Each structure stands twice: as C-alpha cells, then as structure tokens.
Amino acid sequence: MQNEPLAYKMRPRTIHEIVGQQHIIGSATPLFRMIEKGHVPSMLLYGPPGVGKTSIANAIAGSSKLPFFAxxxxxAGKKDIEQIVMDARMSGKVLLFLDEIHRFNKLQQDTLLPHVENGSIVLIGATTENPFHDVNPAIRSRCGEILQLERLTGDDIIQLLNQALADKERGLGHLEIDITEQQIEKIANASNGDARKALTLLESVYYASDEKDGVTIINDNAIDALAKRIGVFGDKGGSHFYNLLSALQKxxxxxxxxxxxxxxxxxxxxGDLVAVCRRLLVMAYEDIGLANPSVGAHVQAATEAAVKLGLPEARIPLATAVVEMCLSDKSNSAYKALDSAIAAIHEGKTGDIPNHLKDAHYAGAAELGHVGYKYPHDSPIGTFGGWVQQQYLPDELAGTEFYKPVIAGEEKRMAAIYEKLKSFKK
Incomplete structure (x- = not known):
C-alpha cells in the first residue's frame, strides 16, 4: 500500500467517510438510509472525472459487506462476467462496480442482465457520458436510480486535503510538513473540483519541495509549476465538452x-478548435441573425483566421467574435420561421406550386399553363426596389405566415418593410 497513489489510499472506506455529493449520499438521503439498513439498489453514477464515482462505489461496498467486484x-471480457455470475450463485448476492459502463457491449449485457434483474448481482455503473445518450436502455432500465454527481466544491476539496495531511495511516500525517492554509487553498483551486487531481497535486508538491531539519517546507513555486501539468477539467468529445459548448452559446x-x-x-x-469555431458560426446565425446580419460575416472571418493561426493565437479573433456576439442585438426569427415551414410540411400542409411560379424556360411551358408570372423588378416601389402583388404560396397555404419578426437592431427596419408590404396585399 505504500506505493499506491495518495488519491487511491484516501478513498472512503464507508459511506460515513464520503466527502461531498451530499445531495446523493448525505446522511439525510434515502440512499444513505437504505445502505445503512443493508439494502443496496442497482444504480448509475454519472459525472465528470474525479468527483467520486469510484470512491462512492467502494464506500458502499465497505458499508454493505457484500462480496465486491470491480x-x-x-x-472486461465475457469470462470476467461469467466468473462474477458464478460467484453470485455461490454467495447469493454480489456487488459489481462497472466503470465506463457506456462501453459495455451486447454480449456482456446478455451475460449479466438477467442476474441484475433477479437481484443476485447489484450493479453500480459509472460513466462520464450522459447515460441517456450513451448507456444502453437495457442497462438503464435495470438500474433503479441515475445519480448525477457534481464537481466538488472548494470547501470539499480543502476538507479532503486536510484529511490527507492529518491521516497517519493512509495519508501524509506521519510526515512533518509545513504547509499554509493559503497553499492548501491554492491546491484546491488548481484541481477545479477534481478530488483525484487535488490529492495527486498535494503528493507531487510534497515530493517537489525542499526539506529542512526533517521538515518538508511546501514551496509556492512547486505548486504553481505542478498545477499547470494536471490538465484541464473535461475532454474532447465527452459529455462535459458538449456541456461547455452549450454553456458558451447560452x-x-x-x-x-x-x-x-x-x-x-x-x-x-x-484544444478542439474546429468544434468551437463551428459552434460560434452557428451561433452567429441562430442567435444574432437578422438583428445584426453583419455578425455572420465577422464570425466567419474570425473563425477562418483562428483555424489558420492555430492555438494559442486563435484565441484573439475568437475572443473578439464572442464579445461582439454577446453585445449585439439578437434575433432568432429567420431560423424559427424556417422550422415552422418544415413543421408544416411534416404535418402534411402542402400544395401544388402555383403555375405562374413553375419553370417556364422551355418550349411547351405555356401549353402546360406555366404562365402569368409578374417580374417584380419591373414594378419599382419607392426606394425599396421592385414589388408586385402576386401569390407565391400554394393555394392550400395562401396567407400563412411563418415569419414573425423580432423588433431588434437591423431587423426592426426589416420588420417595418415586412408589415408595409403586407398592407399592400389585397
């Protein structure tokens, strides 16, 4: 155990030792009371790395006293599952912790699912991906609860760090360490709510600091240097990445x-520059739209420049684009109008194209009745250009309005034109 990482050694042994996630397994929760009484339901634990999914599973195992497999x-292969099934038959009931459960294949499911269903295997699945997107419905249906874990708070992380510094059996309590509250807080902040990173950083900082007269004096420079290496919370392509994109747009x-x-x-x-640029370009048209049409061109230029520049310089045009979009007038009327038209088509609200709008650039078009089109440019109307009274929608949809202007920015002018043209119609 001496060679195991500090984060591993400091995992809670029972549910009473769990730090954080009080909304899921705090002493007042139904789950806590069930486990205390010896009943462990199958469940899915969903959340980002380092927030305690594995720790909670181990703590539940320690409190339940059931034979535990991870x-x-x-x-994991089919043989691994078959061995656990055999153990379940021998002992009556086992607790299985299955990490990265969203990667479970059909063969493994077929082997395991009946035993989860009859209760001989209690399943605790853990995933960093949204279980409603990435976990097979057969697994979800057999897990009574889907529990979403949150990133640990700064106070939670500080509590864990202090426990590790005080614990003489599993932590660093047997060592002489000179560390300030400010340094503990700095380590906690650098971990970004990830308990594993916090404890790993603490352990690394300890070994990177100087010793004097048998006392290790924690060095601020060591914290700063090592904090840069522990990585950023989240990963490309995972649920958290898409949550970040969603939070940016909102x-x-x-x-x-x-x-x-x-x-x-x-x-x-x-580091996924392309995905960020794609989302920003969508936002320019989805959220700014007709209220400030020039933003689309600005964001297009900014994203093209970002891709050409690459990181870290790409951040400069992208920052400009994001601030401009934030402070711009906003409208979603154009794409909402299109969505309404699409919905109408799916609802069967269709009709034949009016004959005067059909293609007439061939001999015989007139014989088919494709005549009567009036060319708007031949009928100037003030400074607007050309307009003529003419039906464009099919007869079945005549008079339907999909477009509902937003009175904002440049679209305010367009909305006035739209209303004026409507008034001309007979």
Missing part, C-alpha cells in the same frame, strides 16, 4: 461576455 468495461444568447469568455477559455484549453 471491472472496467473498456477491457451565455452569448444571454449577453453575458464574462461567462461566455470563461467557457470559451475552457473549450480552447481542451
């Missing part, structure tokens, strides 16, 4: 440049 779905839509820049920074630190 597998990782990325490399912050821009909500006109909050500070939040938008924060999420942009997080995304760029994850």
């Amino acid at each position: 597998l990782n779905a990325t490399h 912050s821009v839509r909500g006109s909050d440049p500070n939040a938008a820049l924060y999420y942009l920074a997080h995304l760029l630190e994850n």
Whole structure:
C-alpha cells in the first residue's frame, strides 16, 4: 500500500467517510438510509472525472459487506462476467462496480442482465457520458436510480486535503510538513473540483519541495509549476465538452461576455478548435441573425483566421467574435420561421406550386399553363426596389405566415418593410 497513489489510499472506506455529493449520499438521503439498513439498489453514477464515482462505489461496498467486484468495461471480457455470475450463485448476492459502463457491449449485457434483474448481482455503473445518450436502455432500465454527481466544491476539496495531511495511516500525517492554509487553498483551486487531481497535486508538491531539519517546507513555486501539468477539467468529445459548448452559446444568447469568455477559455484549453469555431458560426446565425446580419460575416472571418493561426493565437479573433456576439442585438426569427415551414410540411400542409411560379424556360411551358408570372423588378416601389402583388404560396397555404419578426437592431427596419408590404396585399 505504500506505493499506491495518495488519491487511491484516501478513498472512503464507508459511506460515513464520503466527502461531498451530499445531495446523493448525505446522511439525510434515502440512499444513505437504505445502505445503512443493508439494502443496496442497482444504480448509475454519472459525472465528470474525479468527483467520486469510484470512491462512492467502494464506500458502499465497505458499508454493505457484500462480496465486491470491480471491472472496467473498456477491457472486461465475457469470462470476467461469467466468473462474477458464478460467484453470485455461490454467495447469493454480489456487488459489481462497472466503470465506463457506456462501453459495455451486447454480449456482456446478455451475460449479466438477467442476474441484475433477479437481484443476485447489484450493479453500480459509472460513466462520464450522459447515460441517456450513451448507456444502453437495457442497462438503464435495470438500474433503479441515475445519480448525477457534481464537481466538488472548494470547501470539499480543502476538507479532503486536510484529511490527507492529518491521516497517519493512509495519508501524509506521519510526515512533518509545513504547509499554509493559503497553499492548501491554492491546491484546491488548481484541481477545479477534481478530488483525484487535488490529492495527486498535494503528493507531487510534497515530493517537489525542499526539506529542512526533517521538515518538508511546501514551496509556492512547486505548486504553481505542478498545477499547470494536471490538465484541464473535461475532454474532447465527452459529455462535459458538449456541456461547455452549450454553456458558451447560452451565455452569448444571454449577453453575458464574462461567462461566455470563461467557457470559451475552457473549450480552447481542451484544444478542439474546429468544434468551437463551428459552434460560434452557428451561433452567429441562430442567435444574432437578422438583428445584426453583419455578425455572420465577422464570425466567419474570425473563425477562418483562428483555424489558420492555430492555438494559442486563435484565441484573439475568437475572443473578439464572442464579445461582439454577446453585445449585439439578437434575433432568432429567420431560423424559427424556417422550422415552422418544415413543421408544416411534416404535418402534411402542402400544395401544388402555383403555375405562374413553375419553370417556364422551355418550349411547351405555356401549353402546360406555366404562365402569368409578374417580374417584380419591373414594378419599382419607392426606394425599396421592385414589388408586385402576386401569390407565391400554394393555394392550400395562401396567407400563412411563418415569419414573425423580432423588433431588434437591423431587423426592426426589416420588420417595418415586412408589415408595409403586407398592407399592400389585397
């Protein structure tokens, strides 16, 4: 055990030792009371790395006293499952912790699922991906609860760090360490809510600091240097990455440049520049739209420049684009109008194209009745250009309005034109 990482050694042994996640397994929760009484339900634990999924499973195992098995779905085979099934038959009931459960294949499921269903195997599945997207419905249906874990708070992390510094059996309590509250807080902040990273950083800082007269004096420079190496919370392509993209768009839509820049920074630190640029370009048309049409061109230029520049320079045009979108007038009327038209088509609200709009660029078109089109440019109307009274929608949809203008920015002018043209129609 001496060679095991500090984060591993400090895992809670029972549910009473769990730090954080009080909304899931705090002493007042139904799950805590069930486990205390010896009943462990099958469940899915969903959340980002380092927030305690494995720790909670181990703590439940320690409190339940059931035979405990742990597998990782990325490399578990059918034989592994069959062995656990055999053990379940021998002992009556076992607890199986299955990490990365979203990678479980059909063959493994077929072997395991009946035993989860009859209760001989209690399954605790863990995943960093959204279980409603990435976990097979057969697994979900047999897990009574889907529990979403949250990133640990700064206070939670500080509590864990202090426990590790005080624990003489499993932690660093047997060592003489000179560390300040400010340094503990700095380590906690660097971990970004990830308990594993916090404890790993503490252990690394200890070994990187100088010793004097048998006392290790924690060095601020060591904390700063090592904190840069522990990585950014989240990963490319995972659920958290898409949550970051969602948070970026909603912050821009909500006109909050500070939040938008924060999420942009997080995304760029994850390194998927192309995905970020694609989302920003969509936002320019989805959320700004007709209220400020020039933004689309600005964001297009910014994203093209970002891709050409690459990181870290790409952050400069992207930051400009994000702030401009945040503080721009906003409208979603154009794409909402298109969505309404699409919905109408799916509802069967269709009709034949009016004859005067059909293609007439061939001999014989007139014989088919494709005549009567009036060319608007031949009928100037003020400074607007050309307009003529003419039906464009099929007869079955005549008079239908899909477009509902938003009175904002440049679209305010367009809305006035739209209403004026409507008034001309007979």
